[in-house]
Amino acid sequence: MQIYLDSCATTAPHPEVVKLVQEIMKDNWGNPSSLHFWGERSAMVLEKARFSVASLLNADSGDNIIFTSGGTEADNLAIFGTVYNYSQPQHIIISSVEHSAIASPVTMLEKQGWQVTRLPVNREGRVNPDDLRKSLRDNTVLVSIIYGQSEVGTIQPITELADITKTHSKALFHTDAVQIMGRYEVDVSALKIDLLSLSGHKFYGMQGAGALYIREGIELQPLIGGGGQELGLRSGTQALCAIAALGLASQLAQKDLESESLRLRELRDYFIDLVEQECPYLQLTGDRYYRLPHHASFIINHPHREITGRKMVRDLNLAGIGISAGSACSSGKSLPSPTLLAMGYSETEALRGIRISCDRTTTKEDLEWVVMVINQLMSR
Ligand SMILES: Cc1ncc(COP(=O)(O)O)c(C=O)c1O
Structure with a gap:
C-alpha cells in the first residue's frame, strides 16, 4: 500500500491533463511564434491556456498573464521585474515566513543595498496588518506577502494587507499564491493585488509552467532578453505542453x-x-x-x-x-x-x-x- x-x-497530473499533454506532444508541437499553420495551432493552445488561468483568477480583460517556468520564476519576475524599474536601491517589505523563492532574491537585493523589512508573525504564522501599516515608507516600492504558507499552511489576511499597501503607499502588492491556487477562491478583481504568482504542478498540472498575473497598467522589466515572447517579459519559446497542462488544470479547478x-x-x-x-x-x-x-x-x-x-x-x-x-x-x-x-x-x-x-x-x-x-x- x-x-x-x-x-x-507536487501533485500527480490529472488524467485529463496527461491525455491533453500526450495529444499536444503528438500533434501540436509547432512553435507558437511561427506564422504558419503549425505555429498558429500552437498559439491557439497557448492563448486558450492564458484565458483559463485569467478566468480562474477572475482577472479583467486588460490584465496580463505571463507564463514562466513555475512559481520560483514567477516570484523572481515579480521581485526583480519591479526593482529593475529603479536606478537606486529602495525599500521592500516581505513577511518573515516567505518561501525561499521570495526570501532568497530579496536577500540578494539586500546585499546590493536595498532596504528590507521582514514583518514578524505570531505563533500561528500570521502577519499583523498594523505592522505592515507602520513599516510602509515613502520609498517602499514593493510589498510581497505569501498567500498560503507552504510549510505551516497559514493563510495571511491578504485582503487587508493589500488594502493597507494600496491606501497608504505607492508600492506594488505581490502575493505568492502558489499553494492556494485551485484550493480556495482567489479573485484578483476583488482584491487590491498588483502581482500574483502561481504554479501548475501544485494543482494537477505539470512541472515546468507557472504564471505571473500582472494588473493592467503595471510595468515590469524583463529578466531574460531574447525573442520577446510573453510581451517581452519572458523571452524564450514557451513550454507548450506544460502551459496547456496549467490551462486545463485551471479549468478543472474552477469547475470544482x-x-x-x-x-x-x-x-x-x-x-x-x-x-x-x-x-x-x-x-x-x-x-x-x-x-x-x-x-x-x-x-x-x-x-x-x-x-x-x-x-x-x-x-x-x-x-x-x-x-x-x-x-x-x-x-x-x-x-x-x-x-x-x-x-x-x-x-x-x-x-x-x-x-x-x-x-x-x-x-x-x-x-x-x-x-x-x-x-x-x-x-x-
Ligand atoms: C509558496 C511557494 N512558492 C513558490 C514555490 C516554487 O514553485 P515551483 O516549484 O513551481 O518553482 C513553491 C514550491 O513549493 C511554494 O510552495
Whole structure:
C-alpha cells in the first residue's frame, strides 16, 4: 500500500491533463511564434491556456498573464521585474515566513543595498496588518506577502494587507499564491493585488509552467532578453505542453472549486482532530482556522526520543507513505526551519516539523492509516 500525502511539493497530473499533454506532444508541437499553420495551432493552445488561468483568477480583460517556468520564476519576475524599474536601491517589505523563492532574491537585493523589512508573525504564522501599516515608507516600492504558507499552511489576511499597501503607499502588492491556487477562491478583481504568482504542478498540472498575473497598467522589466515572447517579459519559446497542462488544470479547478475546497477542509479537520485525539506527541503548527484546505503540519514532541521531521519522513517512506519535513539539509546536516523559527519555536523544535498535504484522491481511510503508522513508529 502506498499513500502519497505531499501535494504541497507536487501533485500527480490529472488524467485529463496527461491525455491533453500526450495529444499536444503528438500533434501540436509547432512553435507558437511561427506564422504558419503549425505555429498558429500552437498559439491557439497557448492563448486558450492564458484565458483559463485569467478566468480562474477572475482577472479583467486588460490584465496580463505571463507564463514562466513555475512559481520560483514567477516570484523572481515579480521581485526583480519591479526593482529593475529603479536606478537606486529602495525599500521592500516581505513577511518573515516567505518561501525561499521570495526570501532568497530579496536577500540578494539586500546585499546590493536595498532596504528590507521582514514583518514578524505570531505563533500561528500570521502577519499583523498594523505592522505592515507602520513599516510602509515613502520609498517602499514593493510589498510581497505569501498567500498560503507552504510549510505551516497559514493563510495571511491578504485582503487587508493589500488594502493597507494600496491606501497608504505607492508600492506594488505581490502575493505568492502558489499553494492556494485551485484550493480556495482567489479573485484578483476583488482584491487590491498588483502581482500574483502561481504554479501548475501544485494543482494537477505539470512541472515546468507557472504564471505571473500582472494588473493592467503595471510595468515590469524583463529578466531574460531574447525573442520577446510573453510581451517581452519572458523571452524564450514557451513550454507548450506544460502551459496547456496549467490551462486545463485551471479549468478543472474552477469547475470544482467550491466542492473540492469544502471536501479538503473537512478531510483536513477530520485528520487534525484525529491526531489531537490519538497522537499525543504531535503538536499542530500554523493557524487552526486560517489554513490551506489541504494542509496539516505538526512538530514532533516525543518525551523520551529526539525524532526530527526528516527522520519521520524517512520512516514513513519505508512504510509506503510520502510526507515532507519542514527542515532542510545542507552538506548532510539538518537545518532548522526558518518558518518555525520566525514563529517563535526553538532551534530543536524547528528541526521537528512535518507536513501532510492531501490531494483530490485522499480518503479518510488513508489518513486513519497514517495516524496508526505514526503511533506505531512513536511507540517503538
Ligand atoms: C509558496 C511557494 N512558492 C513558490 C514555490 C516554487 O514553485 P515551483 O516549484 O513551481 O518553482 C513553491 C514550491 O513549493 C511554494 O510552495
